[in-house]
Amino acid sequence: MKALLLAGGYATRLRPLTEKTAKPLLPAGGRPMVDWIVDRLVEAGDVDEIHLVTNAVYAGDFERWAEGRTITVWNDGTRSNEDRLGALGDVAFAIERGGFGGDDLFVIAADNLFEFSLRDYIAFFSAKGDGSAVAAHRLADPSLARLYGVIELDDDDRIVGFEEKPERPRSDLVATATYIYHRKHLPSLARYLADGNPPDPPGQFLVWLHQREPVYGFRFDESWFDIGDPEQLLEADNRYRERAGLPTRSEYSPDLLTK
DSSP: OEEEEEEEEOOOGGGTSSSSSSSSGGTTTEEHHHHHHHHHHHHHHOEEEEEEEEEETTHHHHHHHHHHHSSSEEEOOOOSSOOOOOHHHHHHHHHHTTTTTTTTTEEETEEEEEEHHHHHHHHHHHHOOSEEEEEEEEOOSGGGGGGSEEEOTTSSBBEEEEEESSSEEEEEEEEEEEEEEOOOTTEEEHHHHHHTTOSSSSSHHHHTTTTTEEEEEEEEEEEEEEEOSSHHHHHHEEEHHHTOOOOOOSSSOOOSOOO
């Protein structure tokens, strides 16, 4: 299994913090937040390669961050929010450049912090045998479901309903940007994009795929931080500061930026 971290966005909602620093390189708990995801992947034990795809603005920073690690950084060549490839465009780009279309692929948004076991998630995926998977979290506040991809599962945890940001959510179970694509399904991504389907958000591919192939939802109860605005960033920073034995704070301060 290969892993691909998505870091090609421009995080406009977090400016000015992200004017010169990619969001996944902002610190959470005293470390670049992407470090915590890499730790989880290493702990999982079944991932034999880690790749990261980003844009031309942040590529140099990620290459310096990756020095001394067995992580391959791919530069998609874009330079603005207007010409970005989108998350799914970046997945397709990395698959083509990396040549790992014949492997199962673990795709994680590099600003998506979570505390569940990736080893358990991979075991769930392997047990299903023929399907792709997405990690699913039940929201404490169901009124927020309309902000996410909302999924419905049958008794075998197979997805039977998937809507991105619905006006009237039919469930409080939402997809997180943590996917495992079965190797058989990866060629379908090229067809999805060639047909003019949206390259963002990444869950759109599974909205399309689950109607054609088996896709399963791995349920987890542990904490999850979808970091999109300063309040979410502060909450995640304080949670990871507590884990690292550091004092919490009332406002976010990027005192460990990767140069």
